[in-house]
Amino acid sequence: MNNIADISNYDQCTSCGMCSAICPVEAIQIKLDENGFYRPEINEEKCIACGKCKKICYRFDQNISLTAKKNVHAYSAVNKDKELVRECSSGAISEEIMKACIKHGYKVVGVEYDYEKDIIKTTTTSDVNSITKYRGSKYFQSYTVEAFKEITKNKEDKYAVIGTPCQIYALRKWAEEHKKDNLLLIDFFCHGIAPVSLWKSYIKEFQSPFLKVDFRTKDYGWHNFATRFIDADKKEILSKRTNDQFYDLFFSELCFNNSCYKCKARSTVEYSDLRIGDFWGKRYASNMEGVSAVIVNTKKGYEIFKEISPYLKTKKVEFEEIISAQSYGKPREYDARKREQILDYLKKNKIKEAYKVYYNGLSVKVKTLKSAKNMIKKCPIIIQSRVRGIMKSV
Ligand code: SF4
Ligand code: SF4
Ligand code: SF4
Structure with a gap:
């Protein structure tokens, strides 16, 4: 094949669209998948196996490393x-x-x-x-x-x-x-x-x-x-x-x-x-x-x-x-079952049900903290600013 389908699943596809943009014979189309993420679709009959799409695809690059400290x-x-x-x-x-x-x-x-x-x-x-x-x-x-x-x-x-x-x-x-x-x-x-x-x-x-x-x-x-x-x-x-x-x-x-x-x-x-x-x-x-x-x-x-x-x-x-204060360099864990349920509700246009999966899954502590933050959010902006200045971590 010598194209992006050499890695058969698109789990790590970022949806960047670049493979489609650069294909010389327009063999790749980017379409929404059932969950609402953009994914490539290859017409293998059109593909001339030039390998250009692979060269720019994030999924094939093993050499990306975290910039811990750099001359920036x-x-x-x-x-x-x-x-x-x-x-x-x-x-x-x-x-x-x-x-x-x-x-x-x-x-x-x-x-x-x-x-x-x-x-x-x-x-x-x-x-x-x-x-x-x-x-x-x-x-x-x-x-x-x-x-x-x-x-x-x-x-x-x-x-x-x-x-x-x-x-x-x-x-x-x-x-x-x-x-x-x-x-x-x-x-x-x-x-x-x-x-x-x-x-x-x-x-x-x-x-x-x-x-x-x-x-x-x-x-x-x-x-x-x-x-x-x-x-x-x-x-x-x-x-x-x-x-x-x-x-x-x-x-x-x-x-x-x-x-x-x-x-x-x-x-x-x-x-x-x-x-x-x-x-x-x-x-x-x-x-x-x-x-x-x-x-x-x-x-x-x-x-x-x-x-x-x-x-x-x-x-x-x-x-x-x-x-x-950013997600830079921080690994991220998630609950795969909840994610699947939420994506399933979203694709059926049921955001309220998706929201319930998220909200009902919060611990009592997180719900209490969220309520406290909501109370602050309802205050006039000047009050919010003062409270945030005192708390520094709200
Ligand atoms: S270049 Fe790679 S990561 Fe980007 S859309 Fe195509 S398959 Fe996905
Ligand atoms: S977290 Fe990474 S893969 Fe996701 S949109 Fe941002 S840069 Fe792209
Ligand atoms: S290998 Fe070349 S022709 Fe085939 S899909 Fe990739 S860029 Fe297009």
């Missing part, structure tokens, strides 16, 4: 534009990066909402006025193939790509293989990724089609995740402040893509020029506006970070401080 530079960063910080996830860094990249002739690549299909997809743009569509972390799988095809087939343009570490891994492998230097690769601290079925079953109660979906709004503060919908009647609907089924199921870690549990890509910064994310942990525990963490991994990454620095308030910090 770590920062906290917040955009000086307070309005932008309010509108974006964390400290509004990615939008500044995108603006600078477009100024330097890059096309930027991010994830936008598809309002017709209620899915998310990775797209490209060179229009600085359209980058607001990439705002907000989206937490479920994105369809990447068309964008990645454009990146790998276009010989002229430069691309600045923001994606999950596994997507960035695949792009870096392709760029190395083809000796391409036209990519600026930015990944983010990734916790894992949920299936499309989680989103599809969640939005049933919000009456799609939507005019707008804002992921990670800060209406309840930076630490309290929420989604804002504008429905067809232009009515604004904000997701629940506490016990939100989408975010609770996501953070339960019980419906991630299988590859996320043992993922090596999230625990290395070898493949990206910059890694960004929320600056979680004690230092900004009482901050309710948002702060970014930035890891500068390469000279190329440094040049773009230097370019945007006048627009930011930055502070140099230790790499270890940032990763200690």
Whole structure:
């Protein structure tokens, strides 16, 4: 065969879509499987056994190792534009990066909402006025193939790509293989990724089609995740402040893509020029506006970070401080039976039943802690900030 099917199961498939994007004879299609994860389907009759798909596939690489300590530079960063910080996830860094990249002739690549299909997809743009569509972390799988095809087939343009570490891994492998230097690769601290079925079953109660979906709004503060919908009647609907089924199921870690549990890509910064994310942990525990963490991994990454620095308030910090509050390098255990039950309910569009599997499985201690956190979440933001400042670990 000499193709990605040489490893017969797709358990560790990250759904990056790169195999499909680069296949010279279009023998690979990426489709949703029954659980709502993107998976490749190979037409063996079309395949010419060139082996290109294997060379960039994460599943075949035994040499990915954790970056424990490396010559990287770590920062906290917040955009000086307070309005932008309010509108974006964390400290509004990615939008500044995108603006600078477009100024330097890059096309930027991010994830936008598809309002017709209620899915998310990775797209490209060179229009600085359209980058607001990439705002907000989206937490479920994105369809990447068309964008990645454009990146790998276009010989002229430069691309600045923001994606999950596994997507960035695949792009870096392709760029190395083809000796391409036209990519600026930015990944983010990734916790894992949920299936499309989680989103599809969640939005049933919000009456799609939507005019707008804002992921990670800060209406309840930076630490309290929420989604804002504008429905067809232009009515604004904000997701629940506490016990939100989408975010609770996501953070339960019980419906991630299988590859996320043992993922090596999230625990290395070898493949990206910059890694960004929320600056979680004690230092900004009482901050309710948002702060970014930035890891500068390469000279190329440094040049773009230097370019945007006048627009930011930055502070140099230790790499270890940032990763200690992330899932970086931490093994993740999960209950396979509960995961199966939850995925089964989600594919039947039964999010309430899926939620019950998660909630009923919590210990009394965790339920009590969750109730206490919910009480804090219902307080005015200024009170939440003070409580968080005292507790530092809420
Ligand atoms: S990990 Fe990526 S390249 Fe490998 S099979 Fe899955 S989608 Fe294809
Ligand atoms: S081996 Fe080559 S032709 Fe066959 S699926 Fe992979 S990339 Fe396509
Ligand atoms: S945890 Fe790993 S496999 Fe999962 S989305 Fe993140 S980078 Fe990809």
